[in-house]
Amino acid sequence: MTVSFARTVILYLLIIFALRAMGKRQVGELSPSEFVITLLASELATIPMQNSGTPLIYGIMPILALLALEMLISSLFLKSRRIRKIAVGKTSILIENGKINQPEMRRLRLTLDELLEELRLKGFIDINLVKYAILESNGELSVFPFSKDQPATREDIGKKDDSTFLPHTIITDGVLIRSEIKNLNKTEKWVYNELSKKGIASYKDVFLMQADENGRVCIIPKEKKK
Amino acid sequence: MKETIIAVVLITLVVGLCIFTTKYTVSFCDEIYASVSDCVTAVRQNDWELAKKHIEAAEDAFDKKSSVLEAFVMHQDISEAHGVVLKISAAVDTKAADICISEATSLLGQIRRLSESDRLTLSNIL
The missing domain is CATH 3.30.240.20 (bsu07140 like domains)
Structure with missing residues (x-):
């Protein structure tokens, strides 16, 4: 039992180190590769954690290898746009100038119901209000209304800029x-x-x-x- | 840049560890394989003293290296192989040639599998 506890502590610390080294992004903002690596790392850690007959290195080695590869690939993403496009994918414009991009929706196998649902989640009940809807590479939908439907800014109502400082x-x-x-x-x-x-x-x-x-x-x- | 350096260090560490574990396992398996093969040859020649010497060499190798080996080989595989070595040793003590040869044959198979499973070959990868 103590062996199990010691193994759990080691693997927990390793997972924390791995997630910390991967960056500060939250689960919802992970790119596809980061998401898969997070799942894989946690799955790999459970094998030696549960079975004390399995050497700890069977969990540690693949996690470290995944972490190293992820860090290398991330560095390559910064240097090459093409590599980033291959691994992470590109953003898709689903609504452009108020017009639904049907071929792109078919390519993404995205139904109209799903698009409408996402728009409602973003606070847009009427599709006619949307000028641009862009599906980001992390799966999030960014929605931009027509300028006439955008909320007024301080500048619009003729108020001076009130600079805000971080306390x-x-x-x-x-x-x-x-x-x-x-x-x-x-x-x-x-x-x-x-x-x-x-x-x-x-x-x-x-x-x-x-x-x-x-x-x-x-x-x-x-x-x-x- | 810092991330790239950490990644390169990690990869070097992982690859280094892989090479070390493979070499250690293979050298251990070769050592056991040689001792057990010599033991079988000695048993066939009815030289029980020499057989005892060879099987004791295998036992010593297990005693010395099994703790390190358990860090990177499934514990069950090691304890099974160790158990067979002890059986062969007992058979040598009682001069039971049939048991000794049959157990040694099974151990040689186990050792070969253990050694082969860690080699970087296409069949192992796939």
Whole structure:
């Protein structure tokens, strides 16, 4: 039993390493090759995990080989568009200028019901509103309405651009993050000043403090334990 | 670039490990094969002392290398082969030539399969 546990730990760490090395993309955004490799790697790991009579290397070796090949192929994708096209496929335009591309739909063996369903999932109940519908290589459908049906932007309604900055987390659960203060071009003294404005004596009493380049500061004090 | 380097290192590691495991398995199988063949020849010549010496060499090889071998050969295959070596050893002790020869023949077959299954041949790949 302990052997099984030890094997599970090793294979778990290997799978985590493999998935981490493959990149940060989520399952829904995996390319066909990445998706197949993810499935294969998890399947390969279960064989030596279940059977202690099988050498662990029977699981480790193919997973490492798959990982290495995937990383090499990914590097080739970056260098060659042609290789990427062969392995990942190309995007398909299903609706162009409001007209359904029937030959492309036949080629993809995609039914009209499936297209309508995907459009509804994207919030388009009427196909006439769609100017472009593009089936991406990862299987996702991108939908773009005619400009008259697009929601108005701030520019459309004559409002000035309100620049949004990413807030920096200065204090999290009583811990001061000095690198973030530096990133914000502020000093520790400024932090204490902001805290004193809110009547807080120490950063240890702060649950969350965020600030952005616009000077907006958000401070949430820690709640006292009951 | 970093990914390519990691991939190349991984591939080198995997290929290196494959070559090592194949060589180790084949050399082990050759060693056992030679010892058991010599043992059979000695049994046929009724030289039981020499037969004992050869089968003990096979036993020693199993004792020394089976722990490493278990890292890349199915454990069942190793324990089956080891079991047959012990049977041959017992047969040599009791001077039972028929049992010794029949068990040795079966062991030679097992060892050959073990050695062949790890070789990079078209039939194994397919």
